Amino acid sequence: MLTLATLVVTLGTAPVALVGRPDTVSTKSDATLVSTSGARAPWPSDTAVGSATVSPIFQPVSLAPLDTVRRRRPRAVQMSDAALLRLRIHRYASYTTIPLFLVQAVAGNQLYQADNGGAERPGWAEMTHSAGAAGLGALFAVNTVTGVWALWDQRGNSDGRARRWVHSLLMLGSDAGFAWTGIKLAHDAKNSQDSRDQHRRVAYISMGAALTSYGIMFFGNR
Secondary structure, rough: OOHHHHHHHHHHHHHHHHHHHHOOOOOOOHHHHHHHHHOOOOOOHHHHHHHOOOOOOOOOOOOOOOOOOOOOOOOOOOOHHHHHHHHHHHHHHHHHHHHHHHHHHHHHHHHHHHHHHHOOOOOOHHHHHHHHHHHEEEEHHHHHHHHHHHHHOOOOOEEEEEEHHHHHHHHHHHHHHHHHHHHHHHHHHOOHHHHHHHHHHHHHHHHHHHHHHHHHHHHHHO
């Protein structure tokens, strides 16, 4: 009887104990909650979160000063009215030589073919070639004087200096070629095939040098 009574009491009190204290697990004191929250893993710092979540596009950019190269400003060159007038004469004289080159090439080719074939020289070709040679000689004399003078006037101007020197040297070489063609080879061309060939070759080379020189200045100054 005692054992049965003990079992009944035990079965009767156990549910009461469970129901009578339902908050033994869920309710905790403030101290227990604080201690539990303190045991969790620490949150990352604001800096770490910011660097991890910001897009690479918005990453801070270093604005360190860049090395700059100081370029020397070109010195202004003032030219007188007389120098500008000489330069204008030089330019227009150069333009005039271009059609003269064409006329000389046509007339000279007629004379070359007549001499090679033993035929009589065309009168118009001989007259045109002689007049063209005189005109080219005069124009080249004017261009040489005004060109060398302009080169001296702009000696202090560093802008385009190499271009001016190349132009001048080519024109002086063309001067020498035309002078040799007109003075020496033109007379011999009437009597020798070799002299005619050389006269024609040197004349074309001189024309090519002059045209190249014109092109350097025409396109280089744009």
